[in-house]
Amino acid sequence: MATIREVAALAGVSVATVSRLINRNGYVNKETEFKINKAIEELNYQPSSIARGLAGKRMDVVALVLPDINNPFFPELARAVEDICLSRGYTLILCNSDNDREKELNYIKSLSRNSVSGFIFATDSLSQEDLQELRQSGTPIVVLDRSGNADNCSIIRADSRKGAMMAVQHLLDKGRRKIAHIYGPQSIVTARERLEGYEQIAQQYDWYSPSLLIPGNFRLESGIEAVELLLERHPDVDGIFAGNDMMAIGALKGLIRRGIRVPEQIALCGFDGIGMTRMTEPELTTIAQPIAEMGKMAAEILIGKIESNGGENRFYELDVHLIERSST
Amino acid sequence: MATIREVAALAGVSVATVSRLINRNGYVNKETEFKINKAIEELNYQPSSIARGLAGKRMDVVALVLPDINNPFFPELARAVEDICLSRGYTLILCNSDNDREKELNYIKSLSRNSVSGFIFATDSLSQEDLQELRQSGTPIVVLDRSGNADNCSIIRADSRKGAMMAVQHLLDKGRRKIAHIYGPQSIVTARERLEGYEQIAQQYDWYSPSLLIPGNFRLESGIEAVELLLERHPDVDGIFAGNDMMAIGALKGLIRRGIRVPEQIALCGFDGIGMTRMTEPELTTIAQPIAEMGKMAAEILIGKIESNGGENRFYELDVHLIERSST
DNA sequence: AAATCATATGGTACCGGTTACATATCCCTA
DNA sequence: TAGGGATATGTAACCGGTACCATATGATTT
Numbered sequence: 001m002a003t004i005r006e007v008a009a010l011a012g013v014s015v016a017t018v019s020r021l022i023n024r025n026g027y028v029n030k031e032t033e034f035k036i037n038k039a040i041e042e043l044n045y046q047p048s049s050i051a052r053g054l055a056g057k058r059m060d061v062v063a064l065v066l067p068d069i070n071n072p073f074f075p076e077l078a079r080a081v082e083d084i085c086l087s088r089g090y091t092l093i094l095c096n097s098d099n100d101r102e103k104e105l106n107y108i109k110s111l112s113r114n115s116v117s118g119f120i121f122a123t124d125s126l127s128q129e130d131l132q133e134l135r136q137s138g139t140p141i142v143v144l145d146r147s148g149n150a151d152n153c154s155i156i157r158a159d160s161r162k163g164a165m166m167a168v169q170h171l172l173d174k175g176r177r178k179i180a181h182i183y184g185p186q187s188i189v190t191a192r193e194r195l196e197g198y199e200q201i202a203q204q205y206d207w208y209s210p211s212l213l214i215p216g217n218f219r220l221e222s223g224i225e226a227v228e229l230l231l232e233r234h235p236d237v238d239g240i241f242a243g244n245d246m247m248a249i250g251a252l253k254g255l256i257r258r259g260i261r262v263p264e265q266i267a268l269c270g271f272d273g274i275g276m277t278r279m280t281e282p283e284l285t286t287i288a289q290p291i292a293e294m295g296k297m298a299a300e301i302l303i304g305k306i307e308s309n310g311g312e313n314r315f316y317e318l319d320v321h322l323i324e325r326s327s328t
Numbered sequence: 329m330a331t332i333r334e335v336a337a338l339a340g341v342s343v344a345t346v347s348r349l350i351n352r353n354g355y356v357n358k359e360t361e362f363k364i365n366k367a368i369e370e371l372n373y374q375p376s377s378i379a380r381g382l383a384g385k386r387m388d389v390v391a392l393v394l395p396d397i398n399n400p401f402f403p404e405l406a407r408a409v410e411d412i413c414l415s416r417g418y419t420l421i422l423c424n425s426d427n428d429r430e431k432e433l434n435y436i437k438s439l440s441r442n443s444v445s446g447f448i449f450a451t452d453s454l455s456q457e458d459l460q461e462l463r464q465s466g467t468p469i470v471v472l473d474r475s476g477n478a479d480n481c482s483i484i485r486a487d488s489r490k491g492a493m494m495a496v497q498h499l500l501d502k503g504r505r506k507i508a509h510i511y512g513p514q515s516i517v518t519a520r521e522r523l524e525g526y527e528q529i530a531q532q533y534d535w536y537s538p539s540l541l542i543p544g545n546f547r548l549e550s551g552i553e554a555v556e557l558l559l560e561r562h563p564d565v566d567g568i569f570a571g572n573d574m575m576a577i578g579a580l581k582g583l584i585r586r587g588i589r590v591p592e593q594i595a596l597c598g599f600d601g602i603g604m605t606r607m608t609e610p611e612l613t614t615i616a617q618p619i620a621e622m623g624k625m626a627a628e629i630l631i632g633k634i635e636s637n638g639g640e641n642r643f644y645e646l647d648v649h650l651i652e653r654s655s656t
Numbered sequence: 657a658a659a660t661c662a663t664a665t666g667g668t669a670c671c672g673g674t675t676a677c678a679t680a681t682c683c684c685t686a
Numbered sequence: 687t688a689g690g691g692a693t694a695t696g697t698a699a700c701c702g703g704t705a706c707c708a709t710a711t712g713a714t715t716t
Contacts, residue, residue: 001465003702014666019704026705027664044461050381050443051702054671061438069403069422070603078397082424086431091438094397094422096410103414110389110419115378115443133372137329220607249607256609275398279548279577281584331672342696347674354675355694379672382701 002043011039022047058117061091062302065107067099067123071218071246072274073291077122077144080295088303090117099188101125108134118302120144124188128152140305142298145190154301156316158289160190160271163320164197167241167269167287172201174267174328176239180212182226182251184243191218194243194271212237216247223250224257231258238266239328245270245277248284252327267328273320282326290318330371339367350375386445389419390630393435395427395451399546399574400602401619405450405472408623416631418445427516429453436462446630448472452516456480468633470626473518482629484644486617488518488599491648492525495569495597495615500529502595502656504567508540510554510579512571519546522571522599540565544575551578552585559586566594567656573598573605576612580655595656601648610654618646 004022008015013032020026021036028036039045053059064081066074078094085092093116097103104126108119119134122144131141131152141153171179181198184191195213202208214230216222223242227250230237242248248270255262262268262282270277273288297316305311332350336343341360348354349364356364367373381387392409394402406422413420421444425431432454436447447462450472459469459480469481499507509526512519523541530536542558544550551570555578558565570576576598583590590596590610598605601616625644633639 004704005702015703016667016705017665020665023704027662029664032664046437048382048702049438050378051671052704053378054376054382054673054702055704056671057704059438063421069397069406070400072398072400075397075403075424078424091434092424093391093439094424096403096406096420096422106419109374110377110387111421220604253607253609276548279581281581332674333672343673344675344697345695348695351674355692357694360694376672379701380674382703383672383674384701385674 001048002045004045004047007036007039007043007045010043011036053115058306059115060089061093061116062118062120062299062306063093063095063107063111063116064120065095065097065104065123067097067125068218069094069096071244072276073245073272074122076274076291077295080292081120081299084296084299084303088299090303092299097123097125099123099125099185101127101130105130118142118306120298120302121146124190140302140310142302142305144294144298145188152313154305154313154316156294156298156301156318157190158294158318158320160193160320161197161200163271163287163289164194164241165201166320166322167271168198168201170285170322170324170328171239171241171267171269174239174263176267178207178212178234178237179239179241180214180230180234180237182214182216182223182230182240182242182247184216184218184247188218191243198241216243218244218246220246220250223247223252224254225250227251227254227258231260240266240268242268242270245272245274245284245286248286248327249276249280252280252282252284263326263328269328273323277323277325280327285325285328286323287320288323289320294318329376330373332373332375335364335367335371335373338371339364381443386634387443388417389421389444390446390448390627390634391421391423391435391439391444392448393423393425393432393451395425395453396546397422397424399572400604401573401600402450404602404619405623408620409448409627412624412627412631416627418631425451425453427451427453427513429455429458433458446470446634448626448630449474452518468630468639470630470633472622472626473516480641482633482641482644484622484626484629484646485518486622486646486648488521488648489525489528491599491615491617492522492569493529494648494650495599496526496529498613498650498652498656499567499569499595499597502567502591504595506535506540506562506565507567507569508542508558508562508565510542510544510551510558510568510570510575512544512546512575516546519571526569544571546572546574548574548578548581551575551580552582553578555579555582555586559588568594568596570596570598573600573602573612573614576614576655577604577608580608580610580612591654591656597656601651605651605653608655613653613656614651615648616651617648622646 004015004018008018021028082092095107118140120142143155145157183195214226216226270284270286273286277284277286332343332346336346349356410420423435446468448470471483473485511523539561542554544554598612598614601614605612605614
């Protein structure tokens with residue numbers, strides 16, 4: 001690979017002039033520009049982003065850290081982030097962390113310090129201190145679905161509690177009289193909020209019992225298992241609110257396998273609004289987060305921070321909405 | 329962020345000694361080591377991978393370029409690659425390219441030249457020349473599912489043609505007498521091979537007709553649409569071989585929606601062996617590629633190349649196998 | 657006519673590491 | 687006892703860019 005000095009030599013100018021042309025700052029004569037471009041062409045010169053990074057320039061790469069690449073919610077989110085990044089001239093790289101703090105710290109270590117110019121975390125496992133450290137190095141951060149206030153970085157989230165309440169209310173409106181909840185890992189703030197939202201409504205009714213709460217891990221398999229457990233405990237349950245769509249899809253499979261008709265015998269509602277919910281039979285009712293909007297927003301805010309060298313940290317809460325389909 | 333020179337100053341040694349300690353090459357006295365470690369601790373020093381990259385060291389990052397992050401096949405593959413990379417001390421970053429050559433070139437541009445020390449392409453849209461250029465820069469490459477011979481880079485693939493033949497034969501064994509094929513984009517070599525495999529068997533029978541070939545794009549929706557078209561053309565079809573699992577899942581939904589019983593009226597077989605095929609009702613019969621094995625192999629071969637500075641380019645073909653489930 | 661300014665280009669220190677080479681002990685062996 | 691090898695550390699060039707400062711010229715202003 002050619003270097004800027006080789007280009008300069010071939011074009012008969014100094015490296016400074018070549019650099020000025022490439023970055024389009026400073027003056028460069030038309031003829032000189034032509035000569036340099038010819039040399040660049042000839043040598044097939046590509047500026048090294050490494051060297052550029054070392055020299056203090058921002059790199060046009062941003063990283064999106066995802067907790068579970070197998071949950072389609074995150075690829076959908078990633079697509080939205082990607083679209084914005086691309087249109088703004090940034091390259092997006094994806095990092096899968098399994099919600100594992102060690103892995104995330106590892107990504108930060110490998111990528112920070114000018115390797116990437118900004119991070120979007122769609123995960124919840126890093127402590128405030130972990131992020132604080134990164135912030136101090138000047139790297140802008142946007143976080144999705146994190147709890148707490150925004151003193152460190154900008155936060156974007158959907159209103160999970162409200163969404164959960166909408167889900168339960170919807171099932172009640174459909175005449176359900178015993179509604180269970182499959183909840184996600186309580187280390188994840190959105191899972192906690194959805195559980196809280198469920199309880200806020202459910203506890204007002206006399207059919208409520210803590211045994212209607214079934215643990216899951218946000219993955220499809222756990223939806224199947226949860227249904228097994230639930231039907232054992234409460235054969236008369238007639239409504240299920242799953243903490244996310246993947247578990248809802250799993251639950252649906254579990255129900256069909258048992259020969260239970262959805263929604264006639266048991267109505268089912270998920271949460272997230274991933275595309276996959278339209279692909280089951282029956283199609284799933286779900287509480288939709290504005291996934292694309294969240295991703296776009298995250299990317300735009302991050303890029304804004306990158307290009308303005310900081311900017312204020314805000315907390316953005318987006319609305320969710322009910323998508324009623326044939327599973328209720 | 330502290331620099332190596334600050335650490336050296338605080339520890340009262342030269343930068344060379346610090347560098348030697350960090351990289352564990354060359355001699356460092358025990359006492360000196362202790363002093364340096366104390367300084368590193370105190371300043372919270374992290375070596376800049378950027379500077380390290382510029383100075384000619386390999387970076388411990390490899391990139392995996394995926395054509396469609398929404399197809400669970402690729403996240404599954406990514407997980408396998410990730411496991412190996414992690415255990416070998418490498419960080420994996422994911423790049424979603426939509427099978428778009430421009431996007432892929434963009435990733436190469438942003439990440440090559442020491443930014444990452446190796447690439448795995450699970451895509452098919454780059455020309456030999458595109459890769460050749462990257463190779464010349466010394467970056468090792470491993471390619472999944474590419475056609476042609478391995479003069480440029482190592483290639484790993486599953487035997488799609490054979491798999492397709494197995495699928496059709498299986499449907500025949502199940503007594504099917506009119507088997508359709510939903511094929512994927514013919515720009516993708518695996519899609520072509522699966523179509524060829526289908527034809528190789530199907531053309532031997534008198535029920536064969538080119539109108540049994542329905543185009544799809546490897547995405548779930550196209551499976552649904554394909555079924556619509558197929559049933560219009562051939563209401564008497566009794567077997568479907570879908571070019572990948574996502575289209576098979578779509579086809580299944582299309583069939584169920586039409587009230588067609590699977591497998592009684594129409595038997596259905598997919599290709600890939602993604603986990604999601606166990607999540608439908610009925611569960612899907614599929615031709616399984618050794619996804620995890622392919623990912624692991626790709627990672628191991630790549631890392632081997634990185635650490636041995638090159639190595640031979642080989643062509644690895646892996647076997648597929650039939651997983652018979654209730655959709656046939 | 658002198659001062660100011662826009663245009664155009666070159667020289668080079670610097671970013672933060674790595675590493676080849678020089679230097680200096682100390683110990684062991686022929 | 688001179689010389690060779692293992693141990694230990696420092697100096698400085700280098701990787702490939704960026705950007706500050708200096709320099710030079712022609713045009714415009716006062």
